[in-house]
Amino acid sequence: MTSPILSIRDLETHFFTRGGVVKAVNKVSLDINEGKILGLVGESGSGKSITGFSIMQLIDEPGRIVGGSIKLKGEELVSLSERQMRDVRGKRISMIFQDPMMTLNPVLKIGAQMTEAITAHEKVSKRDAWQRARDGLAEVGIPSPEERLEAYPHQLSGGMRQRVAIAIAFLNRPEFIIADEPTTALDVTIQGQILAQAQKLCSQYKTAMIWITHDLSVVSGLADEIAVMYAGRIVEQGPSALVLNQPRHPYTAGLIKSVPGKHMVGHRLYQIPGMTPSLLTLGDECAFQARCPHKKDQCKTGPAMTEDGARLYRCHNPITGLNISEELGA
Ligand SMILES: Nc1ncnc2c1ncn2[C@@H]1O[C@H](COP(=O)(O)OP(=O)(O)OP(=O)(O)O)[C@@H](O)[C@H]1O
DSSP, X not given: OOOOSEEEEEEEEEEEETTEEEEEEEEEEEEEOTTOEEEEEOSTTSSHHHHHHHHTTOOOTTEEEEEXXXXXXXXXXXXXXXXXXXXXXXXXXXXXXXSGGGTSOTTSOHHHHHHHHHHTTSOOXXXXXXXXXXXXXXXXXXXXXXXXXXXXXXXXOHHHHHHHHHHHHHHTOOSEEEEESTTTTSOHHHHHHHXXXXXXXXXXXXXXXXXXXXXXHHHHTTOSEEEEEETTEEEEEEEHHHHHHSOOSHHHHHHHHTSOOGGGTTSOOOOOSSOOOOTTSOOSSOTTGGGOTTOOGGGGSOOOOEEETTEEEOOSSOOOGGGHHHHHTO
16 A cells, blocks of 8 residues: 555644633645545635645634644654754655745746746755756646746736646655645636646656645546545545545535536526534534534534545435436536
8 A cells, every 4th residue: 555645633723812712723634646636626715725824834813733743754744943944945845826925936037936946945956956957847838938938927827827836846756745726716727727737747757735725627538536634623534536427525515516507508507505613612412503405413512534445425314226317416
């Protein structure tokens, strides 16, 4: 059995606010193997980004990682000092954001930023760094990469800027990349091209990746595994085809039903009824029960993770194979 590149166990990240403790990440466990992409999916506020920032050890006050473990190839990251973590970021783990300007400096030419990203971690000649930067741009489908190295970020389109940010993320051949909704702001055609390129690079360089999104359709063709997050907890995870075609958790089924499809033309889009709960008042109960068509009395006590073949789910009254088409409205 291959050991995972990144292994997260019982990760807890809390925000200590005036109103109380917000459990943004509540005992999350995930494993991601070499060259594999895990899609981390859920509605806004479910804790996806905070999970990503926790891996990078970039949680600011009033937030703090209060429990659990994050191991990169067996090495514990949670106990590393800030100085040690600076060597890890950009070299062994990198992050791609929704807004590429979180990565790019508006007043520096692309070439200068890319060579800086290499030389910050490695002793390499300027000429070699420049060539690697040029090759990196070509790999993400940027035409005339030599010329683009001389451009400032504002001279590129949004899609091109995001490609540059992705090229920078792969530049030092990290073992692991966190992509936080990098295609959400782009049109569907560009989005498709970028997803295909990211997938190709992960497999070529055996990079493990978490792709964070609220949109299941983004990860359906991209991710090897899907983890569904709700109110700070993973409620279902497993191989993509299994989770998407035979969801066990009613929340996963709701997300699948919410994806617009061809058959939806002229019809109203499905929305999961109700709102996500406040993370301030959440106890041990199932956080989805107020919105759940499968709710039972039992749901007042939190369901533990159930192992079901290659997949895990957290529900007392899961969807079974028998009622699946009815559940998904197929
Ligand atoms: N600085 C903060 N102070 C207090 N609570 C915070 C802070 N940052 C995040 N949170 C809490 O953490 C929860 C999870 O936020 P997170 O950004 O991870 O959600 P998300 O699933 O990535 O959603 P989105 O797609 O909207 O970013 C939020 O609902 C919020 O309650």
